[in-house]
Amino acid sequence: TLAAPAIAQQNPKVTWRLTSSFPKSLDTIYGGAEDIARHVSEATDGNFTIQPFAAGEIVPGLQALDAVSAGTVEMAHTCSYYFVGKDPTFAIGSAIPFGLNARLSNAWFYQGNGNKLLNEFYATHNVYSIPSGNTGAQMGGWFRKEINTVDDFKGVKMRIAGIAGRVMEKLGAVPQQIAGGDIYPALEKGTIDAAEWIGPYDDQKLGFHKVAKYYYYPAFWEGGLIIHSFMNLDKWNELPKTYQAALTDACAFANTNMMAKYDMKNPAAIKQLVAEGAILRPFSQEILEACFNAAQEVYAEISGSNEWFKKIYEDQVAFKREGYLWMQLSEYTYDTFMMIQQRNGKL
């Protein structure tokens, strides 16, 4: 008959596997992959199914990119900066020290050159990417002692990775790479002095406040961490256009929904952490400036030897200047006033 092929063309059965770089216990971030899978299935009447797997179920979290590049799985939900070991340019995809906040990231990715330039770079690794989640500005992490001056960083063994680790190193800290599940015992035993993870809701689950009570903010290295969908480039190109469209929009939903989830869950968590003994401390202006200057050195070093990084970083910086010029008018003045009212108990 003619009918069967016609149906098959319209809605072919496509089954993908997605490897997440996160455990299911991180319902915020892992939940993004579930959002994408559910929305794609709903928009295609169940014909395009994406099955999410937690880190380790198919490959370890940090091998997500390799698995997608090689076509072992069709898709990953991960952080681009996990792969800085291959090329520091990967960091720009998720977050770099003193980069864009969540909102400006969306502007750069959706309307600026962010997505376009990064996909040119990712294509060299056989991957196509779509932003699919954001944590907002993260907390600066848990410290066993106070950090009052730049000198206080000297010798501090801190769980922090990638470009941020290189910045910390310039200030005298000793960056350590430790998997999420191993942070608590390392902090408890004193093997490390400090650790950064995500923010109140996620951090609370790991109980850091019981062994390192000073909770610093902000994570100057994660002003708005993007979580990405990485698709094998050939598998992406083979998808029917309608499925590409459904997946693109499902990622847009997941992007906003993850940020919304954090903003809904973090307030209660931060209050509970403080009630249980966490002591909130902002990094001082002096410390942030020293870190900013150290970061500029790192960027100059990388840009000197990496054309991809230089090109994409400079495009982001150009937009960052414009974006922060604009956001300091209405947006910042409005938020400042609302925060004053909040502090005064008037909201």
Place this chain on the structure above:
Amino acid sequence: TLAAPAIAQQNPKVTWRLTSSFPKSLDTIYGGAEDIARHVSEATDGNFTIQPFAAGEIVPGLQALDAVSAGTVEMAHTCSYYFVGKDPTFAIGSAIPFGLNARLSNAWFYQGNGNKLLNEFYATHNVYSIPSGNTGAQMGGWFRKEINTVDDFKGVKMRIAGIAGRVMEKLGAVPQQIAGGDIYPALEKGTIDAAEWIGPYDDQKLGFHKVAKYYYYPAFWEGGLIIHSFMNLDKWNELPKTYQAALTDACAFANTNMMAKYDMKNPAAIKQLVAEGAILRPFSQEILEACFNAAQEVYAEISGSNEWFKKIYEDQVAFKREGYLWMQLSEYTYDTFMMIQQRNGKL
């Protein structure tokens, strides 16, 4: 044969008309409707088509809700607060004085009770809604004279509508309802003394800075204006689930993409406006506090006689307290530092 009905069930042809409340010249906001239509078409292989019409092509912009309620058109892309004349509860859907910023709006709509409660209310008008765009915190508008104290509002004839108009009235201003296209001549002739519109990119097109040079910020009445899709409830319920899913995700894309477009276009516009003579002025803390207090009076008045408003407003306020508690930690400290660097020319 059996085949034809099977195909028809999978991807029935559905053609909708969408009335926008905006002119095509507002490419930012009107563009949101075009985004939705394009994405829905792409995700359904052209089988679900939504044709957008500018304000006035089918019905005038302010009759969009009636047209959707009655089923004259299946869908509108509009601002809920245009319909406060029917019920002030409509204002909560878009923006109310000292309400949520864009990011917290997403949290309340996607993860809190916002969308759920408002859709219960909208159902009483035979409408289903999905957030589909945001302008961010708007500018406070164009004034022919400086507003240095609360007393300076006395007698000021200002183009401002809805609940914000009621707040302004309590401070002695005289709110005026004037359509967008009529604002410039009214300001030029001195029929009005001030006018609020949107923000730099949209305002620039209307040339207000040539006739009223003081550009105040923020619009305390629009900390993050949501633009909505309104669907006729029966038409929405008749849609195949796959089309509901495609439309939901297309709206999510449009929501983020509109905010991105504003953040990409406003920086150049604000610089050009200043270069052409606009003078930027923040409303003082004293003025914002007086407006805040006046707004609380208005909310008490409305809540006293409107159960829907009271219920939904109180839910939003409860989340607002939490949201602004959380955002003043990492997010605000990070942005503050970045803005200081921007001002010092270091970004």
